[in-house]
Amino acid sequence: EIVLTQSPATLSLSPGERATLSCRASQSVSSYLAWYQQKPGQAPRLLIYDASNRATGIPARFSGSGSGTDFTLTISSLEPEDFAVYYCQQRSNWPPLYTFGQGTKLEIK
Amino acid sequence: QVQLQESGPGLVKPSETLSLTCAVSGYSISSGYYWGWIRQPPGKGLEWIGSIYHSGSTYYNPSLKSRVTISVDTSKNQFSLKLSSVTAADTAVYYCARQGYCSGGSCYSGDWFDPWGQGTLVTVSS
Numbered sequence: 001e002i003v004l005t006q007s008p009a010t011l012s013l014s015p016g017e018r019a020t021l022s023c024r025a026s027q028s029v030s031s032y033l034a035w036y037q038q039k040p041g042q043a044p045r046l047l048i049y050d051a052s053n054r055a056t057g058i059p060a061r062f063s064g065s066g067s068g069t070d071f072t073l074t075i076s077s078l079e080p081e082d083f084a085v086y087y088c089q090q091r092s093n094w095p096p097l098y099t100f101g102q103g104t105k106l107e108i109k
Numbered sequence: 110q111v112q113l114q115e116s117g118p119g120l121v122k123p124s125e126t127l128s129l130t131c132a133v134s135g136y137s138i139s140s141g142y143y144w145g146w147i148r149q150p151p152g153k154g155l156e157w158i159g160s161i162y163h164s165g166s167t168y169y170n171p172s173l174k175s176r177v178t179i180s181v182d183t184s185k186n187q188f189s190l191k192l193s194s195v196t197a198a199d200t201a202v203y204y205c206a207r208q209g210y211c212s213g214g215s216c217y218s219g220d221w222f223d224p225w226g227q228g229t230l231v232t233v234s235s
Contacts (some may be wrong), residue, residue: 017223029199034221043225044155049210053162055223087155091220098145098157098220 002092004101009047012109017077021104023088026069032091035064035073038103039084046071047086076107083108113205113226121199121233124144127192130149131205131226132185139183142218143208144173146190148227150202152160156201160208161188195233202228 007071013019023033036044046055048064051071075082076081082105088101117129122127138144145160159169169177173192183187191201206222210233 032220036222043204043206043228045220045225046210046223049212049219049221053212055209055221056214056216070126070228089155095171097170100155100157103156 001097002029002067002090002099004088004090004099006086006088006101006104006105009102010105010107012107013078014109015078017078017106019073019078019082019106021073021086021106023066023073023101025069025090029090031067032073033064033066034089035062036087036089037082038085038087044087045082058063078106080108082106111207111224113207113224115205115226115229116205117203117229117231119230119232120215120233121195122229122235123233124194125201127190127195127199127231127233129190129203129229129231130187131189132187133207134186137183138188138209139184141165144181144188145206145208145222147204147206147222147225148199149204150198150201158190158192160205197233200231200233202230204228 005024007022035048038044044076049076052064063074087107091098112134114132121127124169143160146158161167161178176193178191206225210221
């Protein structure tokens with residue numbers, strides 16, 4: 001089973017700053033990785049799919065990069081509404097399985 | 110606009126079966142896509158439970174496979190989850206979601222979950 005490890009667990013930044021979140025896979029997932037944002041009391045929302053493609057309606061300040069085992073979600077300039085928990089997710093071919101990272105909490109400094 | 114809504118008992122006794130339904134509106138399940146269930150224990154991360162196609166084809170998380178059944182009812186445009194022999198460890202918010210993504214005004218089947226239902230908390234307790 002492929003394990004996704006996110007770092008840091010908590011990231012404290014101020015609005016306007018740049019956020020860099022990391023997701024590392026225990027073995028290569030090629031570009032089969034997605035990022036989600038979850039706010040308190042809400043369901044997760046898809047931000048990035050296939051490592052670097054923004055989903056519909058996602059602001060351009062969100063970008064994803066990486067392939068293989070190392071991936072990054074970057075928020076270029078934090079808005080107040082961006083403070084939330086972020087999860088990465090991958091899919092493996094066999095057994096067919098989807099797994100999530102443990103999450104990074106982005107909090108206001 | 111596709112919307113999903115989970116429903117079912119909020120309290121289940123240990124050793125019994127958890128049963129939830131996800132009603133889909135704004136899209137006909139018969140038209141395609143896989144549809145999935147994901148859960149999140151309070152204060153913890155996300156765990157994929159399993160997925161189903163409109164034809165009834167399913168695949169499950171190996172860690173839960175022995176206890177999970179997912180079914181689809183295209184006539185009611187909904188799909189369901191049954192998890193047997195529950196324990197306190199199964200206490201979680203249960204989400205349903207469509208497997209796919211939208212980009213450039215179109216939506217496609219895929220390995221990502223979008224959109225999600227609002228989730229329903231199921232507590233396992235006597």
